[in-house]
Amino acid sequence: MKPADSITIGEAARATGVSAKMIRYYEETGLLGPAARTASGYRLYAPADLHALRFVRRGRDLGFSVEDIKALLALWQDRARAxxxxxxxxxxxxxxxxxxxxxxxxxxxxxxxxxxxxxxxxxxxxxxxxxxxxxxxxxxxxxxxxxxxxxxxxx
Amino acid sequence: MKPADSITIGEAARATGVSAKMIRYYEETGLLGPAARTASGYRLYAPADLHALRFVRRGRDLGFSVEDIKALLALWQDRARAxxxxxxxxxxxxxxxxxxxxxxxxxxxxxxxxxxxxxxxxxxxxxxxxxxxxxxxxxxxxxxxxxxxxxxxxx
DNA sequence: GTGGGGCTTCCCATGGTGGGAAGGTCAAGG
DNA sequence: CCTTGACCTTCCCACCATGGGAAGCCCCAC
Known part of the structure; x- marks a missing residue:
């Protein structure tokens, strides 16, 4: 069921310093794409997702709004960015x-x-x-x- | 009806720089006591009320929370304060x-x-x-x- | 098979502020 | 007298980012 390198939302929260509440909120508001799910509906996070979560966390620590972080994430993932x-x-x-x-x-x-x-x-x-x-x-x-x-x- | 020295909420807002919305909010949350009313329900503000409103405004300008201002107002009105x-x-x-x-x-x-x-x-x-x-x-x-x-x- | 901890969704609250709808009031001008 | 328009009333909604908590599944270890 659960792929070897994927973890649940609580583990992801502990690993990134972003609360489970906020992870769901970021997903809901479109800052993050929808998470993978187990057959029973549990969210699953792969290492790349944790990477993004830590990126978001760092952005928040620097005082960026979620909206700004959305833009920064897009730029981060755009290899042709200026x-x-x-x-x-x-x-x-x-x-x-x-x-x-x-x-x-x-x-x-x-x-x-x-x-x-x-x-x-x-x-x-x-x-x-x-x-x-x-x-x-x-x-x-x-x-x-x-x-x-x-x-x-x-x- | 409307006493000579009392004005409506909109006039009070213009006179104090506190929006009518916020005046109502401050009343609702107990920062300010209930305003006097005309027979038809309009709020009325006497000079002393405007004084308090300007006090509140100045407190907000100085970054005090509404809660802090509530305490400051009480102290202001307490002639025996320390x-x-x-x-x-x-x-x-x-x-x-x-x-x-x-x-x-x-x-x-x-x-x-x-x-x-x-x-x-x-x-x-x-x-x-x-x-x-x-x-x-x-x-x-x-x-x-x-x-x-x-x-x-x-x- | 049961207990406990984790997950899900859903609603609520925060703090100040603004927006707006639906409806009552008031004064001026026709 | 009646209309018009500016003003007032209450009530609900939204913001932003976050936490709290309830009700109900799910999963694992014993």
Missing amino acids: SAKVKALALGHVDDLRRRIAALEDMARTLSDLAEHCCGDARPDCPILDDLAAGATTGDGPHHPAFGVGRTPSR | SAKVKALALGHVDDLRRRIAALEDMARTLSDLAEHCCGDARPDCPILDDLAAGATTGDGPHHPAFGVGRTPSR
Whole structure:
């Protein structure tokens, strides 16, 4: 029944670090082709499938969306691919990462500045709450749209 | 009918930068108390409500979860609060932000290193795909957890 | 032949956000 | 007075990637 080099989904999960749940999900959404099955319906994974699963896992670890990974997988399996396409995808993703990093850094900077000025004792006075409430009264002040994130504390 | 200083949800949305959808959601999930209503069921917002909405908005801009904002709102409205609690919340959030930043930076660094060595022309050779495929063969190597490093709401 | 662990499918939840349908309300203008 | 159009209401659906769990087979070892 079960070919010698094929393993079940649980074993594949352990071997690749991708949960069985996610393996099924990737199949369902078309990231991976339908798995081979035993007569009784169990999914079977051959070494090449594990290879693809680890590829996907690595892509996720690098923060690629499943959609991007679908494209990368296709390029990987296309022996006539142009590396330019891969590079463009990767650099686009790096841009995305950098934008998200900048947004998070803005938040972290603003917040730790505020926290630095908060004595953090039993008294109620708190520049952090003051800032939140000030955002509350200044509303969408001078630096409004710019996807919100970079507002400087107004005082 | 409609008190002079109260406005409808759409006006409140425009005034605070929080969409009507989200205002309803915040009410539904208990972040905000139930809004006043006209006889015909329209929600009404008084200036104090707008104040709270802007507070929430500013908190979201700073990357706080709705749950955290619920706590911050309660502290804001508690005149006997200890600023230590606010500070602890804020610093905890800063830690979280820094962890996410570090994870994203790892990804960005790795990827741009790889991209730098990819000539990006019509040839198929590509160190980026090689790395993905190598993560594919090394598989369960270092296996850094990289917990929630997926996409964060860029908002 | 029985017990336990693995597999299957199916549904549900998360967190914030948007989209949209179906229907009620309100104000302005004919 | 009636229409029109902008607004409001509730309700359901979708996203993205992931986990949880139930009900029901399957397979192997004892």
